Amino acid sequence: MCLLPVLGVLILSLAAPVRAGTILVVGDSISAAYGMSTEEGWVRLLEQRLQQLDPTFAVVNMSLSGETTGGGLARLPDALRRHAPDLVIIELGGNDGLRGYPIDRIHANLGQMVTASLESGAEVLLVGMHIPPNYGQRYGDAFHGIFHDLAAEHDVALVPFLLEGVATEDGLMQRDGIHPTAAAQPLLLDNLWTQLEPMIGSHRGGLTVRSSPDSNVSASEG
Numbered sequence: 001m002c003l004l005p006v007l008g009v010l011i012l013s014l015a016a017p018v019r020a021g022t023i024l025v026v027g028d029s030i031s032a033a034y035g036m037s038t039e040e041g042w043v044r045l046l047e048q049r050l051q052q053l054d055p056t057f058a059v060v061n062m063s064l065s066g067e068t069t070g071g072g073l074a075r076l077p078d079a080l081r082r083h084a085p086d087l088v089i090i091e092l093g094g095n096d097g098l099r100g101y102p103i104d105r106i107h108a109n110l111g112q113m114v115t116a117s118l119e120s121g122a123e124v125l126l127v128g129m130h131i132p133p134n135y136g137q138r139y140g141d142a143f144h145g146i147f148h149d150l151a152a153e154h155d156v157a158l159v160p161f162l163l164e165g166v167a168t169e170d171g172l173m174q175r176d177g178i179h180p181t182a183a184a185q186p187l188l189l190d191n192l193w194t195q196l197e198p199m200i201g202s203h204r205g206g207l208t209v210r211s212s213p214d215s216n217v218s219a220s221e222g
Contacts, residue, residue, distance in 0.1 A: 027061075041185055057200065073109045080117065080122070089192070125199060
């Protein structure tokens, strides 16, 4: 009779699913597959690659077209509580830059997002961006410098420019000159993968596919 409790614990342990690693993507239109099917976006391509490589991660995409660092900062705490991610990819700032927001504000918002993610126990991959040259070199350089400064301040991984090899190539940008085409999405994923792959390798677990109620929502603003 004394063995029954032990056997019960063993059975429950075997039946319980192994916890999956979770990647939370906090981005704007570039991560929300603006101008194309969500199936073509780089986030969905990431899910597919993980299924082939090591299907132990859920990917939660809370990216919104038109999202700013202020909006992302406001939504992030709830997402961290709900999804308890192992990795957080922060791809924000582009809309702030296009609106000419103060550099200090963008830096502060992104910094708080990085801090909140780290304090939740997640690793962070920060994704850098450039803005068009018509904003002036001084502002453009200061804007791009935000991502490098934050990566150094918080010791987190950085993709310097998500659109590297894409932004200046014919056929890889939509007519607005801001959003990449469907053909560019595999290149975006490759630009992320160099930093993302070793982070994934350190967090392997079981498979539990989850989705966010507000994932892949698109709005009219870029």
